[in-house]
Amino acid sequence: MPYRLYLCTGPRCAARATGTYEALENALWEAGLLGAVELRFSGCQDRCDHGPNLLVQPGDRRYASVTPQRAAAIVEELVSNNDPG
Numbered sequence: 549m550p551y552r553l554y555l556c557t558g559p560r561c562a563a564r565a566t567g568t569y570e571a572l573e574n575a576l577w578e579a580g581l582l583g584a585v586e587l588r589f590s591g592c593q594d595r596c597d598h599g600p601n602l603l604v605q606p607g608d609r610r611y612a613s614v615t616p617q618r619a620a621a622i623v624e625e626l627v628s629n630n631d632p633g
């Protein structure tokens with residue numbers, strides 16, 4: 549089942565997420581997943597103190613403090629743990 553990644557663009561996350569979307573996109577491209585994984589934006593995910601936040605569907609997996617530096621590691625974890633549940 550393909551993953552969908554929702555990067556929060558609520559005001560508090562957006563203020564700290566400069567470059568995160570691009571880093572995730574690059575990491576997906578490098579993993580050969582750019583066409584297979586949907587990278588989307590979301591509104592506030594109600595975890596503002598821990599942003600930038602990323603929600604992975606299916607599975608409701610959440611990542612906090614998603615900086616550009618962490619993007620590759622997150623994508624790598626999704627690839628290695630192909631069980632979204």
Ligand code: FES
Nearest residue numbers: 556558561593595
């Ligand atoms: S602004 Fe991202 S969780 Fe609220």
